[in-house]
Amino acid sequence: GAGVSQSPSNKVTEKGKDVELRCDPISGHTALYWYRQSLGQGLEFLIYFQGNSAPDKSGLPSDRFSAERTGGSVSTLTIQRTQQEDSAVYLCASSPGTGNGYTFGSGTRLTVV
Amino acid sequence: DQQVKQNSPSLSVQEGRISILNCDYTNSMFDYFLWYKKYPAEGPTFLISISSIKDKNEDGRFTVFLNKSAKHLSLHIVPSQPGDSAVYFCAASAVISSGSARQLTFGSGTQLTVLP
Numbered sequence: 542g543a544g545v546s547q548s549p550s551n552k553v554t555e556k557g558k559d560v561e562l563r564c565d566p567i568s569g570h571t572a573l574y575w576y577r578q579s580l581g582q583g584l585e586f587l588i589y590f591q592g593n594s595a596p597d598k599s600g601l602p603s604d605r606f607s608a609e610r611t612g613g614s615v616s617t618l619t620i621q622r623t624q625q626e627d628s629a630v631y632l633c634a635s636s637p638g639t640g641n642g643y644t645f646g647s648g649t650r651l652t653v654v
Numbered sequence: 655d656q657q658v659k660q661n662s663p664s665l666s667v668q669e670g671r672i673s674i675l676n677c678d679y680t681n682s683m684f685d686y687f688l689w690y691k692k693y694p695a696e697g698p699t700f701l702i703s704i705s706s707i708k709d710k711n712e713d714g715r716f717t718v719f720l721n722k723s724a725k726h727l728s729l730h731i732v733p734s735q736p737g738d739s740a741v742y743f744c745a746a747s748a749v750i751s752s753g754s755a756r757q758l759t760f761g762s763g764t765q766l767t768v769l770p
Contacts, residue, residue, distance in 0.1 A: 583762035645697030
Protein backbone atom coordinates (compact mmCIF):
# COMPACT_ATOMS: atom_id res chain seq x y z
CA GLY A 542 0.00 0.00 0.00
CA ALA A 543 0.89 3.64 -0.26
CA GLY A 544 0.96 4.35 3.46
CA VAL A 545 1.86 2.81 6.79
CA SER A 546 -0.75 0.26 7.79
CA GLN A 547 -1.45 -0.73 11.38
CA SER A 548 -3.72 -3.45 12.72
CA PRO A 549 -5.92 -3.79 14.57
CA SER A 550 -7.22 -0.23 14.68
CA ASN A 551 -8.80 -0.89 18.06
CA LYS A 552 -8.07 -3.56 20.65
CA VAL A 553 -9.76 -4.15 23.99
CA THR A 554 -8.08 -6.71 26.20
CA GLU A 555 -8.34 -7.95 29.74
CA LYS A 556 -5.64 -7.11 32.23
CA GLY A 557 -2.98 -9.81 32.27
CA LYS A 558 -3.48 -10.95 28.67
CA ASP A 559 -0.85 -10.62 25.95
CA VAL A 560 -1.44 -8.49 22.83
CA GLU A 561 0.26 -8.16 19.48
CA LEU A 562 0.13 -5.02 17.39
CA ARG A 563 1.16 -5.09 13.76
CA CYS A 564 2.77 -2.48 11.53
CA ASP A 565 3.23 -2.68 7.78
CA PRO A 566 5.62 0.11 6.74
CA ILE A 567 5.91 1.80 3.38
CA SER A 568 7.68 -0.49 0.94
CA GLY A 569 11.37 0.33 0.75
CA HIS A 570 11.49 2.29 4.01
CA THR A 571 14.42 0.97 6.00
CA ALA A 572 13.63 2.72 9.30
CA LEU A 573 10.64 1.80 11.46
CA TYR A 574 9.58 3.40 14.73
CA TRP A 575 7.04 2.65 17.43
CA TYR A 576 5.63 5.47 19.56
CA ARG A 577 2.72 5.58 21.95
CA GLN A 578 0.42 8.37 23.01
CA SER A 579 -1.25 8.05 26.38
CA LEU A 580 -4.25 10.20 27.23
CA GLY A 581 -3.20 13.84 27.42
CA GLN A 582 0.43 13.02 26.75
CA GLY A 583 2.78 13.58 23.83
CA LEU A 584 4.28 10.94 21.61
CA GLU A 585 6.54 8.68 23.63
CA PHE A 586 9.32 6.89 21.75
CA LEU A 587 9.38 3.12 22.27
CA ILE A 588 11.69 1.41 19.79
CA TYR A 589 13.44 2.03 16.47
CA PHE A 590 14.63 -0.38 13.75
CA GLN A 591 17.12 0.72 11.11
CA GLY A 592 17.97 -1.76 8.37
CA ASN A 593 19.87 -4.76 9.72
CA SER A 594 21.25 -2.92 12.73
CA ALA A 595 20.36 -3.89 16.27
CA PRO A 596 17.17 -2.06 17.27
CA ASP A 597 17.25 0.88 19.66
CA LYS A 598 15.05 -0.37 22.52
CA SER A 599 15.83 2.48 24.88
CA GLY A 600 12.21 3.68 25.02
CA LEU A 601 10.55 0.43 26.00
CA PRO A 602 8.94 1.06 29.41
CA SER A 603 9.38 -2.45 30.82
CA ASP A 604 10.47 -5.96 29.92
CA ARG A 605 6.83 -6.80 29.19
CA PHE A 606 7.28 -4.89 25.93
CA SER A 607 9.13 -6.35 22.96
CA ALA A 608 9.17 -5.82 19.22
CA GLU A 609 10.54 -7.53 16.21
CA ARG A 610 10.82 -6.71 12.56
CA THR A 611 10.84 -9.69 10.24
CA GLY A 612 12.62 -9.52 6.90
CA GLY A 613 13.19 -5.81 7.29
CA SER A 614 9.52 -5.12 6.67
CA VAL A 615 6.55 -5.92 8.92
CA SER A 616 6.95 -5.23 12.63
CA THR A 617 5.09 -6.65 15.60
CA LEU A 618 4.95 -4.97 19.00
CA THR A 619 4.10 -7.44 21.77
CA ILE A 620 2.92 -6.48 25.22
CA GLN A 621 2.83 -9.32 27.73
CA ARG A 622 0.65 -9.42 30.85
CA THR A 623 -1.01 -6.13 29.94
CA GLN A 624 -1.71 -3.56 32.65
CA GLN A 625 -4.23 -0.73 32.66
CA GLU A 626 -1.44 1.83 32.30
CA ASP A 627 -0.60 0.25 28.94
CA SER A 628 -3.82 1.75 27.54
CA ALA A 629 -2.78 4.19 24.82
CA VAL A 630 -2.67 4.75 21.08
CA TYR A 631 0.31 2.90 19.65
CA LEU A 632 1.68 4.59 16.54
CA CYS A 633 4.07 3.15 14.01
CA ALA A 634 6.07 5.27 11.57
CA SER A 635 8.53 4.51 8.80
CA SER A 636 11.09 6.55 6.95
CA PRO A 637 13.41 6.05 3.98
CA GLY A 638 16.40 5.81 6.29
CA THR A 639 17.99 9.14 5.64
CA GLY A 640 16.79 12.62 6.45
CA ASN A 641 13.78 13.32 8.55
CA GLY A 642 10.75 12.09 6.63
CA TYR A 643 8.51 10.10 8.95
CA THR A 644 5.18 8.73 7.75
CA PHE A 645 2.85 7.60 10.53
CA GLY A 646 0.15 4.98 10.49
CA SER A 647 -3.28 5.64 11.97
CA GLY A 648 -2.40 3.84 15.17
CA THR A 649 -3.85 1.07 17.30
CA ARG A 650 -5.98 2.19 20.22
CA LEU A 651 -5.34 -0.30 23.03
CA THR A 652 -7.68 -0.40 25.99
CA VAL A 653 -6.85 -2.66 28.91
CA VAL A 654 -9.85 -3.37 31.14
CA ASP B 655 12.93 15.15 31.68
CA GLN B 656 11.00 16.59 28.75
CA GLN B 657 13.43 17.76 26.10
CA VAL B 658 10.67 19.25 23.95
CA LYS B 659 7.91 21.20 25.66
CA GLN B 660 4.65 22.63 24.46
CA ASN B 661 3.34 24.53 27.45
CA SER B 662 -0.08 25.38 26.02
CA PRO B 663 -2.32 22.32 25.85
CA SER B 664 -4.97 24.26 23.92
CA LEU B 665 -5.49 27.38 21.86
CA SER B 666 -8.64 28.91 20.37
CA VAL B 667 -8.60 31.54 17.63
CA GLN B 668 -11.16 33.14 15.38
CA GLU B 669 -11.27 32.18 11.71
CA GLY B 670 -9.14 34.53 9.65
CA ARG B 671 -6.88 35.48 12.55
CA ILE B 672 -3.34 34.32 13.20
CA SER B 673 -2.65 31.16 15.24
CA ILE B 674 0.69 31.03 17.04
CA LEU B 675 1.80 27.74 18.54
CA ASN B 676 4.92 27.66 20.68
CA CYS B 677 7.53 25.06 21.49
CA ASP B 678 10.63 25.10 23.69
CA TYR B 679 13.50 22.64 23.77
CA THR B 680 16.39 21.99 26.11
CA ASN B 681 18.81 19.82 24.12
CA SER B 682 21.32 22.04 22.32
CA MET B 683 22.23 19.10 20.07
CA PHE B 684 18.88 19.31 18.28
CA ASP B 685 19.46 20.63 14.78
CA TYR B 686 16.24 19.87 12.96
CA PHE B 687 12.71 20.76 14.00
CA LEU B 688 9.36 19.70 12.63
CA TRP B 689 5.68 20.34 13.17
CA TYR B 690 3.12 17.58 12.79
CA LYS B 691 -0.64 17.90 12.70
CA LYS B 692 -2.97 15.22 14.03
CA TYR B 693 -6.68 14.77 13.51
CA PRO B 694 -8.66 12.38 15.76
CA ALA B 695 -8.31 8.70 14.82
CA GLU B 696 -5.52 9.47 12.36
CA GLY B 697 -1.74 9.35 12.62
CA PRO B 698 0.26 12.58 12.76
CA THR B 699 1.07 14.10 9.36
CA PHE B 700 4.10 16.20 8.57
CA LEU B 701 3.39 19.89 8.20
CA ILE B 702 6.60 21.92 8.02
CA SER B 703 10.20 21.73 9.16
CA ILE B 704 13.22 23.92 9.73
CA SER B 705 16.93 23.30 9.96
CA SER B 706 18.97 24.98 12.66
CA ILE B 707 20.92 26.89 10.01
CA LYS B 708 17.77 28.89 9.28
CA ASP B 709 15.55 31.07 11.41
CA LYS B 710 12.44 31.02 9.25
CA ASN B 711 10.73 28.68 6.82
CA GLU B 712 7.50 29.47 5.07
CA ASP B 713 5.04 27.24 3.23
CA GLY B 714 1.78 28.88 2.21
CA ARG B 715 -0.18 29.85 5.28
CA PHE B 716 2.33 28.14 7.57
CA THR B 717 5.57 29.70 8.82
CA VAL B 718 7.95 28.25 11.37
CA PHE B 719 10.34 30.51 13.26
CA LEU B 720 13.41 29.28 15.12
CA ASN B 721 15.22 31.22 17.84
CA LYS B 722 18.28 29.14 18.65
CA SER B 723 19.57 31.35 21.43
CA ALA B 724 16.25 31.03 23.24
CA LYS B 725 15.79 27.39 22.21
CA HIS B 726 12.34 28.31 21.03
CA LEU B 727 10.34 27.71 17.92
CA SER B 728 6.90 28.75 16.88
CA LEU B 729 4.40 27.89 14.18
CA HIS B 730 2.31 30.69 12.69
CA ILE B 731 -0.82 29.94 10.72
CA VAL B 732 -2.35 32.86 8.90
CA PRO B 733 -5.15 33.16 8.08
CA SER B 734 -6.48 30.39 10.31
CA GLN B 735 -9.25 28.21 8.92
CA PRO B 736 -11.70 25.87 10.71
CA GLY B 737 -10.04 22.91 8.93
CA ASP B 738 -6.83 23.75 10.78
CA SER B 739 -8.46 22.57 14.03
CA ALA B 740 -6.27 19.67 15.16
CA VAL B 741 -3.55 18.76 17.63
CA TYR B 742 -0.17 20.18 16.64
CA PHE B 743 3.01 18.43 17.76
CA CYS B 744 6.42 19.99 17.77
CA ALA B 745 9.33 17.55 17.23
CA ALA B 746 13.09 17.81 17.25
CA SER B 747 15.97 15.61 16.19
CA ALA B 748 19.72 15.44 16.46
CA VAL B 749 22.30 13.77 14.26
CA ILE B 750 22.91 10.25 15.46
CA SER B 751 25.26 9.25 12.71
CA SER B 752 25.75 10.42 9.18
CA GLY B 753 23.28 8.92 6.74
CA SER B 754 21.11 7.22 9.32
CA ALA B 755 17.50 7.89 10.05
CA ARG B 756 16.82 10.21 12.93
CA GLN B 757 14.78 9.60 16.04
CA LEU B 758 12.31 12.37 16.73
CA THR B 759 11.51 13.69 20.20
CA PHE B 760 7.97 15.05 20.41
CA GLY B 761 6.27 17.61 22.58
CA SER B 762 2.95 16.91 24.27
CA GLY B 763 0.91 18.72 21.64
CA THR B 764 -1.38 21.76 21.47
CA GLN B 765 -5.04 21.41 20.54
CA LEU B 766 -5.88 24.24 18.14
CA THR B 767 -9.52 25.15 17.66
CA VAL B 768 -10.38 27.64 14.94
CA LEU B 769 -13.80 29.11 15.53
CA PRO B 770 -15.93 30.00 12.48
